[in-house]
Amino acid sequence: MAAALAPTQPLLLECCACRTWAAAVAACGPYSSVDALINAAREAWWHQTPVTGWLEAFAAHPKIGDLEGLRKKYGGTFGELSRSEQAAAGGAPEAVLQELAEWNARYEARFGHIFIVCASGKSAEEMLAIIKSR
Structure with missing residues (x-):
């Protein structure tokens, strides 16, 4: 059985510099698989991240x-x-x-x-x- 994935906010911010998104993804962990993490990241980006968060990520x-x-x-x-x-x-x-x-x-x-x-x-x-x- 694979170990649970528990990404931290700082680690997530290295992938996408949006604090709202990183907090949402980290809060829902640990994840049972990489696919579960990716699905949560997509959900957070499209449904929990305001436009200001997108602009924050783009600016970085x-x-x-x-x-x-x-x-x-x-x-x-x-x-x-x-x-x-x-x-x-x-x-x-x-x-x-x-x-x-x-x-x-x-x-x-x-x-x-x-x-x-x-x-x-x-x-x-x-x-x-x-x-x-x-």
């Missing part, structure tokens, strides 16, 4: 393609998670990274928060195409 998230910003803003585990998610952008041409930064600024000016996308496995060029399509 690194901008796509801003590798220097990742190094400056995040140390420790969360930074490692973010850097590994955006690893494909690390080898991108400077012109592509500059264009990503320009489109990130446009997106933030228009919507009031940074552009968020699951970057895992995507090249900088793919992320640029996605932000342009939004």
Whole structure:
């Protein structure tokens, strides 16, 4: 039988920097499985987290393609998670990274928060195409 999973708020905040969400997920533990934890995390995000919590999480998230910003803003585990998610952008041409930064600024000016996308496995060029399509 698998051990119960009891994530702490600080550990959850490394995954998603929303205090309301982290408190809700931690309060419902321990969990019998990873699937139970994921289901509770989804439930908390979609049904217990106010829009202000979403904006809190977005504000703490690194901008796509801003590798220097990742190094400056995040140390420790969360930074490692973010850097590994955006690893494909690390080898991108400077012109592509500059264009990503320009489109990130446009997106933030228009919507009031940074552009968020699951970057895992995507090249900088793919992320640029996605932000342009939004």
